[in-house]
Amino acid sequence: MASSDPVYLRIVEDLRRQIIDGTLPPGALIPSRAQLTRRYGVGETAARHALRVLAAEGLIVGRVGSGHYVRPRPVLVPLHRARWSDHHAPLAADLAPYGVDVTWVWRLERGVASRGIAERLRLREAAPVVRARYLFRSNGKPVQLAFSYEPADLAPPPPDQAMPAEGSNGRQGVIARMAAAGLTVSEIVESVRTRIPEPAERDALDLPAGVNVLHVERTHLAGDRPVETSDIVMSGDRFRVVYNLPVRP
Amino acid sequence: MASSDPVYLRIVEDLRRQIIDGTLPPGALIPSRAQLTRRYGVGETAARHALRVLAAEGLIVGRVGSGHYVRPRPVLVPLHRARWSDHHAPLAADLAPYGVDVTWVWRLERGVASRGIAERLRLREAAPVVRARYLFRSNGKPVQLAFSYEPADLAPPPPDQAMPAEGSNGRQGVIARMAAAGLTVSEIVESVRTRIPEPAERDALDLPAGVNVLHVERTHLAGDRPVETSDIVMSGDRFRVVYNLPVRP
DNA sequence: CGGTTCCGGCTGGAGTTCCAACTTATAGGA
DNA sequence: TCCTATAAGTTGGAACTCCAGCCGGAACCG
Missing domain, CATH: 3.40.1410.10 (Chorismate lyase-like)
Known part of the structure; x- marks a missing residue:
């Protein structure tokens, strides 16, 4: 079952783990779409979707023209899941x-x-x-x-x-x-x-x-x-x- | 500002209104991606994204191989927004x-x-x-x-x-x-x-x-x-x- | 007449490409 | 030295495409 999981999930889980364990500290720059595409050997759709999911979870924030960054403090409960x-x-x-x-x-x-x-x-x-x-x-x-x-x-x-x-x-x-x-x-x-x-x-x-x-x-x-x-x-x-x-x- | 809103929002708002006012009653079949593409004169991306948003809101449910249907009862508060x-x-x-x-x-x-x-x-x-x-x-x-x-x-x-x-x-x-x-x-x-x-x-x-x-x-x-x-x-x-x-x- | 097969339509995952708007850094000019 | 113009890189919206898997109805066969 794990092998049939959507491709983008692999990126999401990988990045999320790095954010949580501190490999990517608050403020760190997340690899860009192009970099993720090359690094994980996937299409741009997958890279893009992964970034969107992480942004929706509140773990990263995207800035147009600049990049995606790890949010400055650890997210406990994203608003959309728990209000x-x-x-x-x-x-x-x-x-x-x-x-x-x-x-x-x-x-x-x-x-x-x-x-x-x-x-x-x-x-x-x-x-x-x-x-x-x-x-x-x-x-x-x-x-x-x-x-x-x-x-x-x-x-x-x-x-x-x-x-x-x-x-x-x-x-x-x-x-x-x-x-x-x-x-x-x-x-x-x-x-x-x-x-x-x-x-x-x-x-x-x-x-x-x-x-x-x-x-x-x-x-x-x-x-x-x-x-x-x-x-x-x-x-x-x-x-x-x-x-x-x-x-x- | 309203004119610069994403294209898919027009579809979302239109379908949501129809679901709420009963034009599309519970159980009704939502137009497919291809139909929405033609009807609204947009690309498939927009149609697809609109359906995804409505599904995330809990208003419709997609069945692979069949179509998207209006959920059987009105959604008051989708779980992911309000627990x-x-x-x-x-x-x-x-x-x-x-x-x-x-x-x-x-x-x-x-x-x-x-x-x-x-x-x-x-x-x-x-x-x-x-x-x-x-x-x-x-x-x-x-x-x-x-x-x-x-x-x-x-x-x-x-x-x-x-x-x-x-x-x-x-x-x-x-x-x-x-x-x-x-x-x-x-x-x-x-x-x-x-x-x-x-x-x-x-x-x-x-x-x-x-x-x-x-x-x-x-x-x-x-x-x-x-x-x-x-x-x-x-x-x-x-x-x-x-x-x-x-x-x- | 009933069951089986087949085909068209649909969703959902994924890839590719284009573009506008924006940021950042660099190189060149005053 | 300071300012400006330019170029490269990035996001986010959007279009188009392909395909696997699934569903349902229609056609076909026994």
Whole structure:
């Protein structure tokens, strides 16, 4: 079976091993398509596909006109395979392309960091922050309420004149914006718990009395700097995720 | 910018729209590479790439010698984009290929369903179940304890003679086994909370007194039938996930 | 009439080629 | 010495091609 494996897999495994064991250290230049083609005695298709796979895994990054380089730090979990938050804050954004009816509205506000937020963002208390409030609806029914806080000085800065801004759909989360800037983002999940909703939350989520909500506190870092922290409140302490499994990944 | 988008994206978006709005109902045959090539006036590369992307998204499935078909039920969240459990039970399995030192041992036991487990698996109390106990270690330090329960009659059945079986690494979780069987698996997360660890857990995880553990109760369904339920206990109520973002997905 | 064979169509792996856009280094000119 | 123009190398998008293996239906034969 191993002998009938696709040719490009041999290159992928070989390079991956070298990256993991340090033969190709972070920042190292990966052989170019032409070099791989000669070295492994394969066609350019195979070399190209191998590089694409490694790039998709996050182990290397390609720069047009320059080459493929080993990513500066070891990849633990590539985003596309493991996003803790997929079922929380960005739920709507991820489901929308699949025809699930999810809509959301958001509002941006300037404010100052409370004690807790300041701690999570490693700011001094009362430092200026931008708060976004999201309300997600599925089939008209409100299902999720989220607040995200970002340091006000963060690039790219939020629109200054138009504050407070509002909208429905479309606002990119910090992950997408950091990714666009080519940054490595990490995530700290500080707490996941169920609790009794506050009156305002019960109101927004249109909940009957006596039910609990799922509460997630989450912070995103770019390098070592916290760039966003969020409080996510979902209706009910019991939720369900349905997916189809690709028969062959 | 839209005009400079890759050619294949036009095909992807067009077909995706048709799948979502029902023009191409579940089970429908997708135009073949040759047909797409003619219909959209593009090369075979673009047609092929479009089909590959849709297949990766889980919207269609290719059958060699036959064609590409719309998947039988709407995909909500493709597994590779959203696995709630990636940071819980299968953590080790996902991290291992990236050179992170994670090892685990497991042990299989036959037993009978307690009241709670019976409820979650929709079995009568004291029905026969198979219990697997996992202990995950990172750099030698125990980080996660998990118990999974499956109905004993479930296919593929656990090894009967070798019970109780033990091992280190290698045991496939129910998701992988169901995927291999081509089944759609859904997941219910019943509860996520932090709590005081029980003495046995504190012992296994080598925890100092006074810290909390993160506790997740999770059930997997194949269609409507529960096929596994698990209790996951992680050391600490604060954990961190690090990933690199592909600059362009 | 029923079973078997055969052929056309399809996927998926692989190779080859071309080109635009970009980076980098080098050589030459001010 | 410093700046600029040029050339070589690289990625990424795309087209075209070939082939093995598989599927399904149609034709054919007993």
